[in-house]
Amino acid sequence: MKKVIRILKSIPGSKREGGAGLKEKRTSVDLYPRTYEGNPGKVTESAAKVHAHPHDPQPAAVSIPEEIWLLIFTFLQNEVSRGAQDGQLGYGMARIVSVRPLTETCRMFHRICQPLLFETIVIDGRSELSRRRAGCLLGALENKPYLKDMVVKVRIASIFYTISEFWDRLYQTLMELRSIGDLWIREGNISITQLSRFQECPRLERLVLLRVDLSGSEDSTTAVFHSLKHLQCEPYGFPRPTSFFATLMMPKLETLRIDSVFLTGLERICDHQVFQFNPAVLNDLTVETKIDWIPRMGEGLVELLKRTNQIKSLKLPLDKLTSGFNIPDDLIPDLESFGGRADLVPAFCNGRPVRELRTYFTSSVVWELTDDVPNVIRPGSVPLEHLSIDLILWEEDTMGYIARHCPELVSLKVRAKYVSGTLSTRSHMPRLRRATFLTTQGPWFKNNNNNHATKMESEDGVVRGCREFWMGLEYLRLDPNYFWKYRGLEAARFEGPEVE
Numbered sequence: 312m313k314k315v316i317r318i319l320k321s322i323p324g325s326k327r328e329g330g331a332g333l334k335e336k337r338t339s340v341d342l343y344p345r346t347y348e349g350n351p352g353k354v355t356e357s358a359a360k361v362h363a364h365p366h367d368p369q370p371a372a373v374s375i376p377e378e379i380w381l382l383i384f385t386f387l388q389n390e391v392s393r394g395a396q397d398g399q400l401g402y403g404m405a406r407i408v409s410v411r412p413l414t415e416t417c418r419m420f421h422r423i424c425q426p427l428l429f430e431t432i433v434i435d436g437r438s439e440l441s442r443r444r445a446g447c448l449l450g451a452l453e454n455k456p457y458l459k460d461m462v463v464k465v466r467i468a469s470i471f472y473t474i475s476e477f478w479d480r481l482y483q484t485l486m487e488l489r490s491i492g493d494l495w496i497r498e499g500n501i502s503i504t505q506l507s508r509f510q511e512c513p514r515l516e517r518l519v520l521l522r523v524d525l526s527g528s529e530d531s532t533t534a535v536f537h538s539l540k541h542l543q544c545e546p547y548g549f550p551r552p553t554s555f556f557a558t559l560m561m562p563k564l565e566t567l568r569i570d571s572v573f574l575t576g577l578e579r580i581c582d583h584q585v586f587q588f589n590p591a592v593l594n595d596l597t598v599e600t601k602i603d604w605i606p607r608m609g610e611g612l613v614e615l616l617k618r619t620n621q622i623k624s625l626k627l628p629l630d631k632l633t634s635g636f637n638i639p640d641d642l643i644p645d646l647e648s649f650g651g652r653a654d655l656v657p658a659f660c661n662g663r664p665v666r667e668l669r670t671y672f673t674s675s676v677v678w679e680l681t682d683d684v685p686n687v688i689r690p691g692s693v694p695l696e697h698l699s700i701d702l703i704l705w706e707e708d709t710m711g712y713i714a715r716h717c718p719e720l721v722s723l724k725v726r727a728k729y730v731s732g733t734l735s736t737r738s739h740m741p742r743l744r745r746a747t748f749l750t751t752q753g754p755w756f757k758n759n760n761n762n763h764a765t766k767m768e769s770e771d772g773v774v775r776g777c778r779e780f781w782m783g784l785e786y787l788r789l790d791p792n793y794f795w796k797y798r799g800l801e802a803a804r805f806e807g808p809e810v811e
Contacts, residue, residue: 384413410427430461430464431464432452435467435468437468445481462491463493464492467495469498493517496523498521498522518539523547532557542564542568546570561587564592565595567586569583570598571604573615583618591621594624595626597627599628606633609632609633613638613639616638622646623646625659627649645663646691649670653671663691664691666696671701672701672703686716694718694719695720698723700726702751708732711735713738714739718739719742720740721743725747725748726749736781744784744785745784745786754766756769773787787802
């Protein structure tokens with residue numbers, strides 16, 4: 312990052328000269344750039360020579376190929392943290408803001424950055440200010456049709472609060488975005504007819520519908536999404552009759568993430584059968600729950616697993632799923648990754664080639680990892696390679712227990728609820744590359760009586776000592792705000808949160 316900033320500062324005649332622009336704070340942010348005279352995307356070389364402009368790039372910038380500048384600016388945009396506030400919506404906005412000032416630096420940077428600026432568009436209907444910005448953005452797309460071909464990702468939120476004329480205008484614009492590949496909508500009214508029209512987007516690979524109210528007639532509708540690979544659907548409120556939900560045909564679907572309301576199996580209520588896919592292509596299934604679990608949902612889950620019998624990954628963040636739930640032994644025989652409550656691990660992983668496990672304990676299900684309780688971390692037919700375990704009670708021998716039962720681990724992530732034992736690193740784990748140890752309060756080690764040296768000394772002991780038995784370790788995190796990377800015998804500390 313520092314090298315990129317130095318390059319920008321070195322350009323004579325630019326707004327970045329002297330370091331005056333990169334840290335500039337703005338009280339408001341437009342979602343599209345100011346334009347120069349004429350069409351900013353079509354400034355010819357001859358016109359640039361004849362009409363001198365204070366924003367024209369100087370020779371130091373022109374000597375660098377535009378492809379290199381694009382790589383630099385893409386790097387700047389990709390440095391935006393995925394942990395941005397407000398999830399996908401905030402992340403999309405942060406990516407826009409990260410390159411927005413560059414479009415005002417000079418004509419060349421304006422031209423190079425435009426595809427990055429319009430790669431993601433954000434429509435937020437929660438406030439009057441955000442709605443005005445959204446209107447300006449739609450105006451820019453309507454007045455400059457060539458910008459529509461740059462849009463790849465669309466983030467729409469809270470259009471419940473917008474007038475119908477605005478949604479109609481937005482919908483018409485979406486239908487003209489032929490290059491859109493990722494559509495994310497949260498909180499809005501969409502008719503079945505409008506949803507079906509999205510099948511006309513030839514490059515649409517990812518569709519997310521969160522708390523979306525789907526309205527329509529009693530007539531059933533079928534929509535074929537030939538290019539769709541990832542679908543997430545969480546209906547708004549209590550499920551509508553199935554006839555109000557279009558049947559979605561998705562022959563290339565690889566990832567399906569749905570709410571448990573589609574497992575009810577009640578007559579004329581939402582049914583997972585509305586999602587039609589190729590079982591040989593689908594490899595990742597996630598089922599969440601936003602409403603109370605009812606017994607019929609267990610039956611619906613088994614039926615869904617029969618339809619998705621060839622999946623490699625299954626995630627069930629279902630705190631309300633009945634304890635002791637089991638599935639037939641012949642279901643999902645090729646499962647390689649499982650995520651779910653600790654007491655569900657044996658039922659879903661037993662006898663299956665599970666190599667990745669993400670599990671957690673609840674207030675009603677808390678086990679100490681000792682050899683006299685059911686083995687949660689050696690559940691399948693092969694040794695685990697990746698383990699993430701949350702809300703664990705950390706005892707003196709917990710690390711030894713993990714090393715004995717998971718000697719082939721490549722990555723380990725622990726978030727402890729209580730810590731009453733030491734973090735021993737004297738167990739051989741030759742393949743371990745990444746290790747994270749945190750608590751529900753944050754850092755693994757805490758300051759005693761505000762003595763910062765105590766925490767740092769404890770961390771230093773682990774950082775230096777773990778390489779004796781974890782010889783292949785490359786990454787170690789003991790604090791949410793920073794981590795260590797190993798190069799040979801040296802360990803360097805880097806700031807930054809963990810990115811999944």
